[in-house]
Amino acid sequence: MKEKLKIGLLGLGTVGSGVPTILQEHQEKISQVTGMEIIISKALVRDEAEKRRLAEKFDIQLTTNIEDIINDDEIKIIVELIGKVEPAKTFITKALENGKHIVTANKDLLAQHGSELVALAQKNHCDLYYEASVAGGIPILRTIANSLAADNIQKVLGIVNGTTNYMLTQMVSEKKSYDQALKEAQDLGFAESDPTNDVDGIDAAYKMVILSQFAFGMNIRLDQVDTRGIRGLSLDDVEMAAQLGYEVKLIGSSENQNGSIAVEVGPMLVAKSHPIASVRNEFNAVFIESSGVGESMYYGPGAGAKPTATSVVSDLITIAKNIRLGTTGHMFNAYQHDTKLAEDETISGKYYFSIEVPDRHGQILKLTQIMTEADVSFDQLVQQKSDGTRARIVAITHMITKHQMKQVTKKIESTDEFELLNTFKVLED
């Protein structure tokens, strides 16, 4: 008989119920690798009656009282899958204070209170793992912490929100409108009834906070991520991007420029030849540029019960091994660095501007003057779609600073009869 390792589970929803399923399905392999039998002994639920059948199937004791789990001395690890900040934060805090190791998939919590919880775990010699919090089934955090430990990362960029990537794929390939695509994502269960966190880029921003911590050892706040979503994105822009050789993707990016980082989330134009451009539907991908490895990319499902539960169980296996070897209490990511944010003057990129102008001579000249004043030159310039009174000009600049981009944006917005429809950052291969 192998030693039993008892787990308490907070939340027995879609992902939660995936955890005992995965543990049961791969029991033999898991016990071979860890030398232990991992068992979910108790689960915290809101309504015991509702989860009774599931509990019987996996022989899990249900409770509606967190104390039953936190004060159970036999339980060594607590898996938190409730989501959102509270009461998850209170539960995890108490559990760590009681010496329980923690596995969580809670990106909201980690992005906003990560350093506090990491410090508390350290103080109590507990493990705290959260691989599933970023890009669901892709083992990106462990890869950065272990395999890229010998490397110097310059840039992490990714498609880290499956809902919006699904919507954008539908808009590009099926010519669906933003509203149609959103409705379909909701019908398929990818988007919640209130899609704010997804479409406004907040969910992606949470993940970029966590990725920046791993890639650069820096703790940034959510309000330090320059965040834009895809709300109201027009099919016109998506089609124009395709004509120019780009896909529109909601990209999270975190870049190191001489020791300072710039973190942003927003719709970007990605060159079709870039490996990340072909990531479709609900899939996620994280692309890394580093001085040692060069370019690498990690691709997989961004969400879903099974991939997320698999990721949670891989964290459980890691802790099980640590318990066995007596090596718990080390940080998931040991790399720490002073946090420094880059100034707009040092962040550079190519930018796409889409501007509605009067359909009269001299408009391109007027735009060119604005650009020239800010020392910005064009890479591509297209005038198209006139209804006789209004026309549209689309411009892609050469590399400029974010400061220049803001200057130009301000100038265009204050120019009589010019209407700035959209600005996107442009990622080349």
Added chain:
Amino acid sequence: MKEKLKIGLLGLGTVGSGVPTILQEHQEKISQVTGMEIIISKALVRDEAEKRRLAEKFDIQLTTNIEDIINDDEIKIIVELIGKVEPAKTFITKALENGKHIVTANKDLLAQHGSELVALAQKNHCDLYYEASVAGGIPILRTIANSLAADNIQKVLGIVNGTTNYMLTQMVSEKKSYDQALKEAQDLGFAESDPTNDVDGIDAAYKMVILSQFAFGMNIRLDQVDTRGIRGLSLDDVEMAAQLGYEVKLIGSSENQNGSIAVEVGPMLVAKSHPIASVRNEFNAVFIESSGVGESMYYGPGAGAKPTATSVVSDLITIAKNIRLGTTGHMFNAYQHDTKLAEDETISGKYYFSIEVPDRHGQILKLTQIMTEADVSFDQLVQQKSDGTRARIVAITHMITKHQMKQVTKKIESTDEFELLNTFKVLED
């Protein structure tokens, strides 16, 4: 002052000299993560004079005698970067017997004598890591061993040879012939003057042996990999594939069918919508299908001094941490399973046949009869390119077994006036 961890390096060539470079460049990060200072103290070279400047730069003591390193009690880890089976095998064996931990990038050795060396490492409570042996800069072995430990892998397939992928990319995008593409790969230093191991698929087969060990816990021999290369591949087939919506790639695949595995290497037609189809030039990618995560892909440089050296240093960091925690002597991959090979009757796939036939009526009927006899039906059928006396028929079948494929192949080959030009497996999205 941090504790010093002394390393012996066997081979100070391109990759070898990358190791002290990476250690020096990322010294601060590495010592933070490991709590130690990792130092290359000695290196085995063939000619001391030739490497003197390099040795002085990094303060490495050179020797031409392996005993100087193996018998140095201060050296805890030996990094083997000589390549090929001998003398590497003898050196590693002696080193393990002397209690040294090993890092190697030697795929030839691991594929042919891996289980023997793993057993020896176990016996001597030593670590043996070889992340760099498969797909250079992609941390694929560690990902399978750690992050997918909770998962059940059904299929691993990949572009694991950069040289041939570079050649195929040039043939597709630049319409270069096989010979031109090979010459260019040699000029760029991707292919050796004797390109046998690359173009005949042997290098890829080595990697599939190692990947199969990690994914399925099974030890297979090189002669159990059904191996074909790309030697003499014609531009005709590459162009025909493109017309039908496929890219020709040299694919290594290892598939689990009800507990038995089928491992093969060969040129395959990959549907353009498959994530692996867009992997270009010298890049590698490994695509995994598993019951938990679903589809995931890991992409990066397949070779090169810096990526490979980075991978070697990530292994060094792992061992350094193990030494610090007193947890050395555990297997890189703890998953073990009885080895069972699948029969041709249970392996299935779609296949592409390209056949030269006389330019007369009734040839398609004749081919259809052969196919029907073997219970094989067509998905696509194209007759094209006639010079007045000979025409070419290209057929893609529906899913059939490998046994059926062999039956049909044999029949076509023995049919008067039919000449089988090529057969490829077909991978759909």
